[in-house]
Amino acid sequence: MSYKQIKWMILLIPTLTVGIWEYVRHQFLLPYISMDLGNWLTPVIVYVVSITLVTKLFRNMERIQKELEKERAAKAVLESREKLAKELHDGIAQSLFLLSVQVERLELQRKQEKQLDEVYAIRKTVHEVNRYVRQSIANLRYDAQSHTAQPTLDSIxxxxxxxxxxxxxxxxxxxxxxxxxxxxxxxxxxxxxxxxxxxxxxxxxxxxxxxxxxxxxxxxxxxxxxxxxxxxxxxxxxxxxxxxxxxxxxxxxxxxxxxxxxxxxxxxxxxxxxxxxxxxx
The missing domain is CATH 3.30.565.10 (Histidine kinase-like ATPase, C-terminal domain)
Structure with a gap:
């Protein structure tokens, strides 16, 4: 049952209950139930129906509302993760790649052993940071494609x-x-x-x-x-x-x-x- 249907049922059930009760009372029960007793029974019947039916509908409506709130929160988290992944890719990852290319050119230009060792150390650091960033981008995007309510690495x-x-x-x-x-x-x-x-x-x-x-x-x-x-x-x-x-x-x-x-x-x-x-x- 949809959220809209539940709202209409909550509105219509008490109204229909009163209408059906009054019709039955006036058409069939007047010889057996006095007017005063019937007036007292009307709110009692509405209350009983509300407790048994309308309360369940309210619970369903609250459950649906909570699910919608969770979906909105999850969507906001996924959008922020995707935005962060894009910023990492467009900014840090590309800059690191450019730096790696520049270091490689420096390596080709310098042949002294000591300088080469320094270049190797720089390239290793750049390579490691670049992989860390790309791993973070991959993790963010993999989790953003997940349909779980709490998109974390540990949840998959x-x-x-x-x-x-x-x-x-x-x-x-x-x-x-x-x-x-x-x-x-x-x-x-x-x-x-x-x-x-x-x-x-x-x-x-x-x-x-x-x-x-x-x-x-x-x-x-x-x-x-x-x-x-x-x-x-x-x-x-x-x-x-x-x-x-x-x-x-x-x-x-x-x-x-x-x-x-x-x-x-x-x-x-x-x-x-x-x-x-x-x-x-």
Whole structure:
């Protein structure tokens, strides 16, 4: 029943009740009920009907009103998040990208080893901040597309957010997830999601893979996340290269949570593992 229908029912039920009662009383009950008794019974009947029917309608109307207020509040939050995401993208993210290009030009111009080390440090910082900003933009926009009343990162399961990242990737990636969402803290969700996003980007841009796999396992409290692809892999340890900023940042994120990172090449596949409490399988 709609909000408008409820309002009309609240107005019409007492009126119709009085009308029907007066008609029945005058047409059929006058020989049995006196005029004074009938006058006393009229408000009693209206009261009983109001308590049984109209009160329920009022409750429904209040419930609908609360739902509308929640929807308005959620819409306001989503609009503000979208506005903030746009401002981050148009302002900070583009400025950081320009700064990254300028530092890269500086790197090409300067060949001294000491200067190159400084440039690498600057580029790493810029790269890290740029990824933080873009991650914030992605989180804001993902949550803004959610239909939940309280659009927060913690309100959406990590499994679903990984699925969204995969959905935005042109390369087919199979997801197999066996870890309950409540075993992660809010910080772990944010950090793991950032690492997984970086891993998926690497599969798409650097590995030149045609297929990827993501698997989450929880064996007796030891949690492991495996990202695998059939790309071209690597010939030297990527962690020894200074310009692999994404991998270095990923390793630092996991280390801060006491998680481990392992990157290996096995049977023409590249395997990246995040594991907790030293578990390597």
């Amino acid at each position: 399961a990590l499994h679903n957010q990984i699925g969204r990242i995969i959905g935005d990737t042109p390369i087919p990636i199979e997801l197999e997830w066996h870890i309950e969402d409540d075993v992660f803290t809010a910080k772990e969700k944010i950090e793991l999601l950032a690492c997984l996003r970086e891993a998926v980007v690497n599969i798409q841009k650097h590995a030149k893979a045609s297929q990827g796999w993501i698997k989450g396992e929880d064996k007796n409290g030891y949690r492991k996340i495996t990202i695998k692809d059939n790309g071209r892999g690597f010939t030297v340890d990527p962690f020894t290269l200074k310009d692999r900023y994404g991998l270095h940042i990923m390793k630092e994120r996991l280390k801060a949570m006491n998680w481990n990172l392992r990157l290996v090449r096995e049977q023409e596949s590249t395997i990246l593992e995040f594991s907790q409490d030293g578990e390597h399988v």
